Amino acid sequence: MSLFVRNEKxxxxxxxxxxxxxxxxQTAAEDDEQGRFPAEKIQKLRDSGYTAITVPKSHGGAGISVYDMLLFQERLAQGDAPAALSIGWHxxxxxxxxxxxxWDEDVFAFIAKxxxxxxxxxxAATEAKTGSPTRGGRPGTAAVKKDGKWVVNGRKTFTTMSQxxxxxxxxxxxxxxQTTGVVLVHKNDPGVTIEETWDMMAMxxxxxxxxxxxxxxxxxxxLVELLQGPRGAKPxxxxxHIPAVYLGVAQAARDYAVRFASEYSPNSLKGPIKDVPAVQQRTGEMELELLNAKHFLFHAAELYDDPERRPYLKNELGAAKxxxxxxxxxxVDKAMRIVGAKSLERTNPLQRYYRDVRAGLHNPPMDDAVIQKLAAEAFH
Ligand SMILES: Cc1cc2nc3c(=O)[nH]c(=O)nc-3n(C[C@H](O)[C@H](O)[C@H](O)COP(=O)(O)OP(=O)(O)OC[C@H]3O[C@@H](n4cnc5c(N)ncnc54)[C@H](O)[C@@H]3O)c2cc1C
Known part of the structure; x- marks a missing residue:
């Protein structure tokens, strides 16, 4: 057990x-370089039972808590952040x-199974014209009733794990x-295709x-959901799962830098660079930032998991993100400064962490929305 791992499960x-x-x-760098989606990793996660752990107990699943999910997601992201972010959405x-x-109970029971x-x-909520769905834009994708069926046309962007x-x-x-809703689509439904457009520098x-x-x-x-307001309005x-992934990236960067500083010993020094005051300073600062982030994140999850305290949550979840x-x-920035120019080598994992961690800024909720909500609450 540890400070955060509290039970046998x-x-x-x-x-x-x-x-x-x-x-x-071991293959994260190669997948990144080729911009390749590692379907076999998702298969391994399936085989391990991991993909079923958030199915509710009422439907035969393990029904784990948010806290549990964060523990596992953070650990997975330390090794492979894109795989972790992908399965995190699911x-x-x-x-x-x-x-x-x-949802219609039969449809939900079927999906849970x-x-x-x-x-x-x-x-699949994002579109090129609306940008982030949290901003409340009206989707261009439309579902129209014809002969008792929904006929859906449109294009969604940023569909993680699409393949x-x-x-x-x-x-x-x-x-x-005359409102936004959510329809459940199967990969083999006629008219469904994936266009391989994803070519980003991060994730x-x-x-x-x-x-x-x-x-x-x-x-x-x-047609399983009708939305009353923009997604993200309800806590x-x-x-x-999103910040847990970026915490994992930061932890991996910190571990790399600490290892490097303990081993790298240029001949201008008597020992490794870990004894240089500037490296000590940056390392201490990294630790402090990680502690701050980790405690805030897991405490927010604990509050959310407690049904008696959840109703009192205001902006803690957004603040945690x-x-x-x-x-x-x-x-990640400090880890790179500790390591120096070697952090820029294309074979160095730090340059990948540097790119991947930036994606967090563009996952919901975005920073400006969080700050705006905090200000609104202050003046409430
Ligand atoms: C790695 C990754 C994985 C993702 N996976 C998924 C996924 O699986 N499914 C999915 O649906 N989406 C996914 N997304 C999309 C994500 O949720 C966002 O919709 C997407 O990143 C676009 O966000 P944006 O802030 O750049 O877009 P925009 O909303 O277009 O914002 C662009 C800029 O305009 C500003 N802006 C735009 N509208 C407003 C407004 N109304 N008020 C104030 N400012 C505004 C923003 O502040 C920002 O500076 C993913 C994104 C990333 C990066």
Whole structure:
């Protein structure tokens, strides 16, 4: 056990996930370089049972808490952040839905069973014109009722894990209801294609390609959600899977820099650079930032997991995302300063962490939205 790992179930999963993280790490640089989505890693996560752990107990799953998920996700990200972010979306979707949803019960029971059997799911909510769905833009993708079925047309961007997904939760404009809703689409539904558009400098191995829907025809009960406001209006602790990933990246950068500083011994010094005051200073600062971020994140998760305290949460979840993501950026920066120019070598993992950690700024909620909500609360 440790300060954060508090029970046997957590310890067993950390061990299992740790082994997979160490294995995935060996090919993370290659996947990044080629911008290749590692479907085989998702398969290994399926085989380990990991993809089913947020299925609620009411539907036969392990029903783990947000706190548990963060522990495992942070560890996985230390080895392979793109794989962790990819599966994190899936885990968080099932966790969120397991807390209660407005779905047709038969459809939800079916999906829960599919996930128990290895299916993976993610939300496809972003479009080129709306940008982040948290801003409340109206989707260009539309679902129109024809002969009792929903006919869906449109294009979603940033669909993480697109090549491995079995199900997509597609945000669409529902003409009949004059509101935004979510339709459940299967990868083999006629009219569904993936266009391989993802070519970013960060999180290159997440396969976050475009999902194209051309006359996709769905049964009536596949309209599973109607949104009252922009997504993100209701507190959703499961989204903390995002900062957990960037915390993992920061931890990996810190570990690399500490190891490097303990071993690198240029001939201008009597020993390794770890004894140089500037390196000590930066290392201490990295530790402080990591402690701050980790404690805030896990405490926010604990508050969310406690049904009696959850109603009192105001902006803590958004604040956790902001604090952790920015701390992670800063820690990676400091780790690179400690290592020096070698951190820029294309074979050095730090340059990958440097690129990957920046993606956190563009995952929800974005910094400006968090700050704006805090200010609004102050003047409330
Ligand atoms: C690695 C990665 C994986 C992702 N995976 C998924 C996924 O699986 N599914 C999914 O649906 N999405 C996913 N996304 C998309 C993500 O959630 C965002 O929608 C996307 O990054 C666009 O965000 P943005 O802030 O750049 O876009 P925009 O909203 O276009 O913002 C661009 C700029 O304009 C400003 N801006 C735009 N609108 C407003 C406004 N109304 N008010 C104030 N400022 C505004 C923003 O502050 C920002 O500076 C992923 C993103 C990344 C980076």
């Amino acid at each position: 957590q310890r067993q999963w950390i061990e299992k996930i740790g082994q997979l993280a160490d294995e995935f790490q 885990l968080s979707v099932m966790g969120e839905l397991g807390e209660g949803n407005s 599919e996930v128990q059997n290895g299916a993976v799911i993610n939300r 491995a997904l079995d199900y997509f939760l597609v945000t669409a404009w529902i003409e009949e209801k 290159r191995a997440t396969g976050s390609h475009d999902l194209v829907l051309n006359e996709v025809t769905l049964d009536d009960n596949k 959703n602790g499961w989204l903390l 902001h604090i952790v993501t920015n701390a992670a950026l800063s820690v």
